[in-house]
Each structure stands twice: as structure tokens, then as C-alpha cells.
Amino acid sequence: MIAHPSATPEDFVGGAVTAIARLMRERDLKPGDRLPAEALLSKELQVSRTVIREALRSLAALNLVRLGAGRRPTVAELDDGAFSLMFEHGVVTDQIDIQQIYDARRTIETRTAALAAMRRSEAECRAILSHAQAMEDQLDHPDAVMEHDIAFHIAIARASRNPVFVLIIGAFQGITRQTWPIGWKSRASDDERRAMNALHMKIAESIAAGDPKASSTLMGEHFDQSIKALLNAGLI
DSSP: OOOOTTOOHHHHHHHHHHHHHHHHHHTTOOTTOBOOOHHHHHHHHTSOHHHHHHHHHHHHHTTSEEEETTEEEEEOOOOSHHHHHHHHHHHHTTSSOHHHHHHHHHHHHHHHHHHHHHHOOHHHHHHHHHHHHHHHHTTTOHHHHHHHHHHHHHHHHHHTTOHHHHHHHHHTHHHHHHHHHHHHHHSOSHHHHHHHHHHHHHHHHHHHTTOHHHHHHHHHHHHHHHHHHHHHTTOO
16 A cells, blocks of 8 residues: 555555555455454554554444454444444435435335345244234333334345345334334324334234235335324424
């Protein structure tokens, strides 16, 4: 790695991040595989070990590598942490808003519901139904309902058999935990809350029945109602 003579320390670290990421691709490293030792990376990239350490910390923050005390870094499995931070940062800094998040979710999750109806296994079907049933059974415990609601949507994304959707839906968890209680409280009565939970059960049953059209339509209806509840609460 050759840096410009006027390069700053940050430039060196950024260059090392890019070079290490490229090295992982070129050597076809998989999750759990170990990267070269710091000394070897330092020699190969022609930068100090301090730069290598900072670059590895940056890659760890992006969930691309895993660091362990006294152990060589390894290639990380994908997770939704980096996406989640990006979405929350965007909302907090007014670069994106809650309605835009829900509009995107509606588009994505009507598709995941349809795919889940076509691709789900029996075990995945049971998991989706179980979370929907728990939402109905625990009406008096909103925090539990919220957690099962979040798990319900992630379970559907997994059943779609598309890991990209799993990452994206998982990344919405932080925003959901902030907005969900507001939407729950904005529903005027327990009857409205029961209706929301019942709609989740209808989605689960349509997925279990292998009906992609009904699954997609019901999921769209669910998000339309959620957006309406947030509008009534003045959040969007």
C-alpha cells in the first residue's frame, strides 16, 4: 500500500481498512477464518502495527472482523449491527424520518411475506405462528407483545430464505423499539390492539397456507394501519 506524501494518519488507517477488506476477498476467507497476524499485515501493507490495529478496530466496528484478546482477528459472520446504527443515526440527525422507514419496510416486508409463503419450512411456519399467538395471549404485557412482534417479522424474513432481507429487517429493530410503544398507546382501546394482534395471526396463517398473494396483501394492510397509528400519535 503506497500512500501520498501528504497523507494524514487517518488516510493511512483508511487505506489499511480498504486493503485488509480486499485481502479477505482475494484470499477467499470465510466467516471464522483467521486473518494474517498484525506483524505480517504491517509488513505486507508497509504501514505501522499501530495503523493495522486501528484499521482492524474500524473493521470490527463495521462487524466485518472479530477481535479477541491475544488471538488473531477472524472474519465475522454478517449481522445487522452496522445497518441498525446507520438507520438510527439517520433518524437522530434528521437525514431520514420515521415515515420513510415505514414506507421502506412496507415495500420490503410485503415481499418477504410472499416469499415466506412460498419457501417456509414447517419449523419456520411454527415459529411465525408461535410469535403471532404469543402476541394475542399477552395483550396485558405490551413489552412482551413488542418483542414477539419484532421476532415475528424477523422470522418471516428468515423464512423468505434471503439473507439480505434478514439483515435489513433485523436492522430496523432499534427504530421499532422506539416507535412501537407510541403506536400501541395511540390505539384507542384494547379492541383495536386485539385487532392488530389478530392481523398478525392472519398473516401467519396465510404464510402457513402457502398463499403468497394473501400474505403480501395482509402485510401491506398491517403497515398501512401502523402508519395510521403513528400519524394519529403525531410521530410522522
